[in-house]
Amino acid sequence: VSYRITTPVTTNRSIIVPNYVTASGYTEDIPGRTKVGETLTKSETFIYDGQKDSIYAVHTSKIPGIKDLPDYVKDYPKQLEERTKKNEDRNVSLLGPIWNENGTNAIIVADAADNKDLWILKLDAATGEASLLDRQRDEAWIGGPGVGGRSLGWLDNARFYYQSEASGYSHLYVCNITTGEKKQLTSGKWEVQSLQLSKDKKTFYLSGNKEHPGITHFYKMSVEGGELIQLTSMKGGNEVTLSPDEKWLAINYSYMDKPWELYIQANKPGAKAVQITKSTTAEFDSYKWRQPDLVSFKNRHGADVYARVYPATNPHPNKPAVVFVHGAGYLQNVHYWWSQYFREYMFNNMLADNGYTVIDIDYTASSGYGRNHRTGIYRDMGGKDLSDNVDGVKMLVEKYGVNPKHVGLYGGSPVVR
Structure with missing residues (x-):
């Protein structure tokens, strides 16, 4: 069992926005956010071992780069001097642990509170120690489709998949937790915008704007990499959901001048998509x-x-x-x-x-x-x-x-x- 303890910050001040137009006739306060740069929330993750009846803290102090300061601090000499002198670990939040099928390996995702780093780590659940598998660093902020653990999972007991903007675009990677070897499966000046693993764990299904930044299609490819096979053919936006047996695609499709409608298509390249809804009115269509x-x-x-x-x-x-x-x-x-x-x-x-x-x-x-x-x-x-x-x-x-x-x-x- 894993759990997190978050220490709230009590010294930060939030802005208050006056709301003058109210049902009561009196000015009322709308609570707002804190200012940028206020103290960040701190959290710790723990693991409870039921067999040993013991609790272990997940240790983050040995994460490579945990003390690295953002580049912007160099623009503020006083802050740079103070933070360099303190040499403190940055606050992180943890996602996981995410276990493989036989329970022999676990990974966690550590997200720096300042949004400059994202680490994928191998967790030793018996000790709480974590070792680095992948580090993403962005002096602006970590982001992009699927990045941050939103598209992360196990292929087998030794390999997991994830997304990274390491190439400048969010793409699909596979990492071997035993050897540490990483392999990029998709590439190019386009983004993997959604990702799903087939039930037999042999095929990736993904949406991306490979053809054009403003066109999304649904693709499949082997988990070993190789050819990216396009399944949808309608130009526009294709939001796809696989049927439970993975034989059919439910496509939420639209075009510039045509609102979203639902289509059904066999899970085969070149198959015809059949429209099954018609949501616009005759008045709407007349223009x-x-x-x-x-x-x-x-x-x-x-x-x-x-x-x-x-x-x-x-x-x-x-x-x-x-x-x-x-x-x-x-x-x-x-x-x-x-x-x-x-x-x-x-x-x-x-x-x-x-x-x-x-x-x-x-x-x-x-x-x-x-x-x-x-x-x-x-x-x-x-x-x-x-x-x-x-x-x-x-x-x-x-x-x-x-x-x-x-x-x-x-x-x-x-x-x-």
């Missing part, structure tokens, strides 16, 4: 929803940035344009499937009907494009994310003939920051 241009342009830093462009049907004489800025930051909205910003998608159609050209950009910090794009605004919000939108407008001026003096902007939370 010719646009399939916006999906384009890319070079930003001022030389990186490719993707955008949706809704050209005006009959451009207004002033040649105006509107920039829609998606929220969240780490979110993808330039793709070939139905947008989660469906209200804004419909509003953008209305703007285009009324003579406005609209652009929607996956600016730096958006998801779907690998580690560098994901972390590109680290410690500089309002930098590349903003300039990408400015560069997108420049592209509209050059290629779509809009007037730079008549450009407006709306969108999610990044707009108000």
Whole structure:
């Protein structure tokens, strides 16, 4: 049995946001978060051995790099001096232990509280000692699809699989716990976005945007690596669930102008997907929803940035344009499937009907494009994310003939920051 004890921090202060419009008529407080840089929560993991009636602490003090400071501390000489002098272990949270089938080996995932490191460790449950199998270090922050133990499991009693952004994109790896040998099974400038192991543990099923950053397909491959076999064929977004007997695929599919519908397909390459739901109304279908241009342009830093462009049907004489800025930051909205910003998608159609050209950009910090794009605004919000939108407008001026003096902007939370 494993359990965790968390020591709460009592010295941190949380912000309080006043809510002036209330049912009571009085101003009420909305509790907020702590400021960035406050003291981090500390936790410890223990293992109870029922046969020996003993408790062991999982030791993290010997993890390689446990005392390493983030690079940003160098910008603060006083903090650097104090933390170097203290030479303390960083706080970590542990996931696991995750045991192999015969119970002879266990792995744990240690996640640094400062989000700079992720360690996969072999656990000696009899002593609580942990030895390193894989370390991921990111001076911005650890992240990416499937990273952090969300896609981790055993192939057999000696090998486990996991995802890592070591190559710059989240890909699939296998590690032998006995030899420490690691093998990368997928590669390229695309991301493994979901992962599942077949029941017989001979095949990986995975979703990824290998064909295009804005297209997801479902694939299979041997657990030994080799050819990646594409199972879905419809261009757009394919969210797939395997049937319990693994003979069928339930596909939640959509396209730019077509909301999500459910399809069924045999688990075979080239098999026909059959639509089994129809969720839109006749009124909805009566309007010719646009399939916006999906384009890319070079930003001022030389990186490719993707955008949706809704050209005006009959451009207004002033040649105006509107920039829609998606929220969240780490979110993808330039793709070939139905947008989660469906209200804004419909509003953008209305703007285009009324003579406005609209652009929607996956600016730096958006998801779907690998580690560098994901972390590109680290410690500089309002930098590349903003300039990408400015560069997108420049592209509209050059290629779509809009007037730079008549450009407006709306969108999610990044707009108000």
